[in-house]
Amino acid sequence: MKPTLAPGIRYEHKFVVPPSKTVPALYPEAPEFAVMPEVFATGFLVGFLEWACIKAINPHLDWPREQTVGTHIDVSHEAATPPGFEVTARVELIAVEGKKLVFAVEAHDGMHLISKGRHERFVIDKEKFDAKLGAKKAGT
Numbered sequence: 058m059k060p061t062l063a064p065g066i067r068y069e070h071k072f073v074v075p076p077s078k079t080v081p082a083l084y085p086e087a088p089e090f091a092v093m094p095e096v097f098a099t100g101f102l103v104g105f106l107e108w109a110c111i112k113a114i115n116p117h118l119d120w121p122r123e124q125t126v127g128t129h130i131d132v133s134h135e136a137a138t139p140p141g142f143e144v145t146a147r148v149e150l151i152a153v154e155g156k157k158l159v160f161a162v163e164a165h166d167g168m169h170l171i172s173k174g175r176h177e178r179f180v181i182d183k184e185k186f187d188a189k190l191g192a193k194k195a196g197t
Contacts, residue, residue: 058156058180061117066150068113072105074166076140097138102172103130106162109146110176114158118180125158125178126186132174138166148176156180 076082078101080093107127114125138144144166152159156179163173 058123059117059119062114062150062153062158063117064151064153066113066117068109068146068148070105070109070112070146070148071143072108072146073143074138074140079140094137095140097140097142097144097166097171099134102134102144102164103132105144106130106132106146106148106164106172106176107178109148110150110158110160110162110178113148113150113160114178122183123180124183124186125180127176128157128179129177130174132162132172132176134172136166136169136171138169138171142166142168144171 074097076095078097079095080098081091081095083098083100084090107130111125118124144164146162146164148163149161150158151161158178158180160176160178161174162176164171
């Protein structure tokens with residue numbers, strides 16, 4: 058982690074919602090999702106907020122050796138967003154507690170606030186993380 062990784066880092070990320078990021082596309086295996094409204098899925102919204110947080114802090118890490126993984130998400134999903142709308146995530150790093158990073162996050166779709174809340178990420182060493190994951194896969 059670079060010394061510049063400190064509270065106050067802000068980032069804004071934009072994304073046009075395609076049909077592939079709507080509720081019916083979330084789990085194609087689930088017939089329940091297939092018949093639901095074609096709007097930006099909460100699962101993809103969470104990923105979008107994570108993406109914005111990653112982009113905010115990567116310049117402040119020894120990327121790609123150092124990376125972050127999501128460890129907690131507490132966000133609302135307040136308004137439906139159809140495909141074709143541009144969503145904007147605004148994130149701010151509000152706390153650095155060792156390797157734990159805490160963000161305030163929100164997203165808008167140009168008409169409505171669609172999400173707000175908090176997200177936590179943890180800084181990892183990719184090589185060490187992959188080694189632990191490999192051991193888990195091997196059952197050791």
